[in-house]
Amino acid sequence: MDSALIPQGVKRCPTWQFLLWLGIVGVVLLWGVYAMVLCWIKGLNQTNMNDAYGFALWIWADLAVIALGGGAFFTGFLRYLVGKDELKNIINYAVLIGFICYSSALLLLAIDVGQPLRSWHIFWHANIHSMLTEVAFCLSCYFMVLTIEYVPLILENRQLDKIPFFHHLGHNMHEIMAIFAATGAFLSFFHQGSLGGVAGVLFGRPFAYREGFLVWPWTFFLFTWSAAACGPCFTLLVTKITETITKKKLVKPNVVDLLGKISGWMLGTYIVAKIIDTWYWALVTVPSKGFTLTDFYSNNALYGIWILVMEILICGVAPAIILIIGPLRRNSALFMTAIILAVIGVCINRWVMVLQVMAMPVLTFENWVLYYPSWQEVATTVLPVVYGIILIMISYRYLPVFPQEQELNPVEK
Amino acid sequence: MKEDPNHIKARKFGMIIDLDKCTGCGACMVACMSENNVPFKEDESNKLDSITWMRVYKVTNGKPYPDMEICYIPRPCMHCEGSHGHSPCVSVCPATATDYDQATGIVSQIYTRCFGCRYCMAACPYHARYFNWWDPVWPTGMEQYLSPNVSPRMRGVVEKCTFCFHRYQLAKDRAFYEGRKTIEEGDYQTACTQACPAGAITFGDLNNPHHKVNQLVEPDPKHNGRPKNPNAFRLLERLGTNPKVYYLTSREWVKRAGDNYLKNED
Amino acid sequence: MSLGIGVAAGTTLSPLPWKVTDDLSIWTQRWPWTPVPEDGETSHVNSVCTLCPGGCGISVRKINDRAVKIEGMTDSQINDGGICILGLSGLQLLYGPTRIRSPLKRMGKRGSGKWEPISWEQAISTVVQKLDELRSQERPHAVACISGQKNGTVAELLKRFLTTYGSPNFMHVPSIQDSYELTLSMMNGVQAMAGIDVENAGYVLSFSSGTLEGWGSPVRMFKANSKLRDNKGKMVQIESRLSNTAAKADKWIPINPGTEADLALGLAYVIVQEALYSRKFVENYSAGFNQFKAFVINGYSPNKVANNTGVDSSIIIALARDFAKAANPLAICGRGQGDTPGPLAEFVAVHALNALVGNINQKGGIWSLPEPNYIRWPAAEPDETAKQGLREKRIDGAGNGAYSHTRSLLNRFPEALNSQKGDAIKVLLVSAANPLYTLPDTKSIKKAIDKIPFVISFSSYMDETARYSDLLLPNHTYLERFEDVVQPAGFHQPYIGLSKPVVKPLYLTRHTGDVVIAMARALKGNISRAFPWKSYDECLKQTLGAKLNSLMAKGYWIDEKYTPPTWAKAFKKTSKKFEFTLTPFKQPTRVLPKGDASTFPLLLIPYDSVRLANDRIGDPPFMIKTVEDTVLKGKDVFVEVNPKTAEELKLAEGKTAVLTTPTGKANVKIHLFDGIRPGIIAMPKGLGHNAYDKFLAEKGINVNDLISPVEDATSGLDAAWGIRAMLSKL
């Protein structure tokens, strides 16, 4: 039925099957949209956020999704600026995932603010001291860059490519893609960093606060670094999942291995930096505010020291070792474990930097507050996930996302 | 009114609450609510979504019967100065919807500019900021008592104690009409100060040595306004928020409850 | 396709998106459902707050015709600019949804909330018809009146109405004033009110008086407490619970509830034994000291008293010495003016302490104040039917037999009605009172009211009693009417305040004074003749006479030069001296709470927080907002339990438990509190309303559902300190 749209030389599932899955995922999408509309019409009282928990579940999702979307900028950086040419075979997918992550992040932000219709005040009345201003500017610019990076891929659709204008447009865009990739990488370095800065500058919240370099707290650099390390892992993870579902090899092992190795080194160096940061924070920063490290991990039902061990050792050091050491990396089970752990690790980091910050009392006469999201929050947080799945389904079906697919999966005529 | 900048040093309005006198009666809370058109809803027992610009905390020394002691700590916005006006909340607001006024030291809140990102709430360690999770609704007829001096806030924005800034403006207007160049200590007093039946609250210009607030705590300009009076303290002094609300107490445990200390510190 | 792109690009580059964005932003700032208060001319009206017996001066800020803020009046002698949480919330009462907006006639069953608005003419003629009927049956004494006010013109009009109509059954809501009055009459020999010169006291010894909980004139007491601090005076609180007052005191002495008299006598023992008393006063101006001395020496040694009160004998001795040696020591007692005026023994014992240190009618001491005498109407002349009715015994037994000294015993009213067959009371008038909520043992008061065929309430608000009445004749609120306010509770100088209309009446309400006058006029004859005034305002004007001008200008009249009579002239007993009476001690000094200790091992005491308007009025939303979440959470009320007691009962913080007393049963939540004696549990007053609005109703439990009154053998007044109780897991 839709065969005319499907790229040549590849095999796709029957239309009915595609539509059936689209329908199933679509129902979840509608649930999410319903929750989103509720939040817009009735306001944020639809959530379980409160005055202690001004940032909650979906802000965590927002941060996590941006970190995971980091695969796009970093892969772009490696391919266009460092010149790792093999990565061209995964860059499309990285860009697509990045696009999904960033559009989701923007959507979540639009639901999150109490007065969405005034969101533009952030540009109009911008406060240059605010990390969030930096985030907003870079995020919006970078999203435009990602769109520009994604458009040529769309234009490669069989039918669109037939239109000369689009054909030339796509071609010309490819030519200058390096410039955009460079811009994107630059913007990304900054907004990933400023997202880290969001928590790090909170000098009223000793759990989040970090000293730093000039106006940037250490979390600024750590966030960029961790996104660069774990974002590609997420790209790889999604690729692996796609391969499993489509029952096809889509990217050659050498590409995967290269990206895995680079991630490993990034993660390894990141985790060393993170350990030094934590060490200094625990021994110098925290006591200077009158706290001890254990204050942050006791007297409550959820946040124990386990979360620190989990984030740094299990989801940081362990995957870094696996990914760095060749033989371990090439063991496919270990490789999968490592990229999953890395992804979990960065999510825990973002969780801690948003939710634990809120949960932790600062005044001596206040208590820990734990928080449970409402269904509307959960639905709205699930929304980007299903939206992503749908966009991947459509893109994969109609666009030549994986340049090596044809070669790896010859279709007999 | 325009004041001659050579004549008048920037003011730094501040508040001193005598915890030995404060009885925890809550009049300051309600004085603030009724002065500032603070809304209410059917159930206000969840203190995590109940708007109280002034909140009176009940603090105990944690000892068992009969050695238990109670102290009440009223907490308005501290109007933190941080260093050079970089209060925790002001520096983070992306839309400049909250601002540090260098002329008065007051941390303002611009409801119509705020777009409700709540970053400032995350930044404030005192939980002095409140979000309008709901539309403010007054039962039919009750909107008649709303004061035109303070606009009711709409759903989706953050609000907090303003040191009754509108009273400062009214005081300046009055002084102008009366042909005076400056406003006197008594001209500008906050609603909570005025109401407190125990007379526990003192309000005035910390920079003015003739004002009671200055005399009571003797802020040390060399140390970010840290009080020289040994019975005075500020909440979370060591975070560097540099608040303009001071507390007086004769009880050591109360002073200690005002900040975090390591076990071996005295 | 390219057209589409062109349009999109064109639109994006045109000013349109900016305009739309801007408009949307502006729209969010002017959401039509967010009110915009109208601006206008600012003015201030000075008046007096009557929401509690405090009598504070208030200054109400207005914008055009709207009242927008209530503040304390700065030149008030009582509150000097200060104001309490309730006074601040007054506009929520004025403009609130619980106002009764016109006379209402009950339609459905009692309490069903079905009403028909009627005109004032219809309303008054309905009442008058009933009243005429009763008189024609020679039963004028079957009318009773419960008044929240005891004096002032409105209370006097009601009394006068009952007198000329022919009923002796005027009852006021009892208060500690009654106990103080009885004490002054027994010991000073005068019919007077107690004035307490706290401002000049140097050492305040309080027997459970919540001076920071709202005792006396609340704002004045707060101010006095701060003054005491400034003057480096001392404050000692004797109380079973670490109340706010206890928390602010220099010393908190936990005591077994109800044993205050014993402790006072124990202190007297030490003072007498060590001869620390004022010889000048005791030797020259008192009688009966020797019996008193023998009495305390015999029965109240610190060791004995320690047993009973739970206060260490060493503390008793030290306390007595401190008290007697302090400059201007003052002992006070009684939990406010409430339903528990308290055991007379306690008042007499504490007054004796004051006498021992010689601070009767002295600076910083207890003064006797003449009752206000500005209401000087010509005596009413009851006709024959009325005289007949007035000869009948009062339904509550006051002024008669055992209780011949007591003027009114509202606490005995429900029991009296319930123990009689038939309908002894046919018509009940309720003014400025809400007995269905505020009297202990709500079940029994409801049963009593069920026996009264016709209940009329004058309340301005739909309170519990109004909801359960047959006819509502709503008064203007205190911000809409003139009224004299007599003598703030415990103030030591003669004082009258004047409430003034701050705004024009919002609804079809009518001043209770006007309604009484109209009823009297319609009843004709002698009754009508006793009410010669055209309106209440005219009556008030005539009554206040020369004081009116100063009252209109300043809002209050005060006799600042008043000093109490000197010792030589003060005492009007036959001995012309102060008498150390032993009368109330002939009974057991301790009034035991209802219930037996084996079934009910705990003692439940009601406590009061100044953040909960407990009686005069239902809490406005602002006040409920300040209630801590360890007192009320959602609809659940917490009882305070000592952690030790809770451990024995296996109850944990926040858990629901069943609280049972001989009077009732309720589900409550547990709050562990180290500020309460093991074995005692405490519950806040002022919650558990079932009338009013959604901001107040159905939150928590009315403690009166769980407690019962216990009569003091000497006064007949309610002297119960709580009730025995049991807590069990749900």
Ligand SMILES: Nc1nc2c(c(=O)[nH]1)N[C@H]1C(S)=C(S)[C@@H](COP(=O)(O)OP(=O)(O)OC[C@H]3O[C@@H](n4cnc5c(=O)[nH]c(N)nc54)[C@H](O)[C@@H]3O)O[C@H]1N2
């Ligand atoms: N804001 C506001 N102020 C008010 C009022 C109001 O409605 N709102 N109402 C006014 C009125 S009418 C009154 S009567 C007063 C009441 O004000 P208070 O006189 O303060 O009365 P309570 O607080 O009920 O009683 C004082 C204390 O007695 C303790 N107590 C209970 N049982 C015992 C016992 O057996 N022994 C001892 N030693 N202590 C015991 C309780 O812990 C309580 O803290 O407040 C007045 N002030």
Ligand SMILES: Nc1nc2c(c(=O)[nH]1)N[C@H]1C(S)=C(S)[C@@H](COP(=O)(O)OP(=O)(O)OC[C@H]3O[C@@H](n4cnc5c(=O)[nH]c(N)nc54)[C@H](O)[C@@H]3O)O[C@H]1N2
């Ligand atoms: N549950 C509970 N019971 C209590 C107490 C408690 O705290 N809680 N406290 C005890 C004490 S201390 C006291 S003094 C008594 C008080 O007992 P009451 O005097 O019976 O109680 P209030 O609620 O003060 O009754 C006053 C009622 O009069 C109405 N009202 C208010 N202002 C006016 C007015 O100006 N004119 C007229 N006509 N009506 C008016 C209001 O509707 C209010 O409900 O209750 C005692 N019982």
Ligand code: SF4
């Ligand atoms: S009004 Fe005064 S005494 Fe009452 S809680 Fe506030 S500061 Fe304390």
Ligand code: SF4
């Ligand atoms: S107390 Fe909080 S809201 Fe107020 S100035 Fe300080 S940080 Fe800002």
Ligand code: SF4
């Ligand atoms: S919530 Fe409003 S005031 Fe706070 S940071 Fe965001 S825009 Fe600024």
Ligand code: SF4
């Ligand atoms: S200063 Fe004004 S705004 Fe701040 S708490 Fe007091 S009354 Fe409220």
Ligand code: SF4
């Ligand atoms: S203390 Fe009583 S009289 Fe004074 S303001 Fe409060 S309620 Fe009114």
Ligand SMILES: [Mo]
């Ligand atoms: Mo009372």
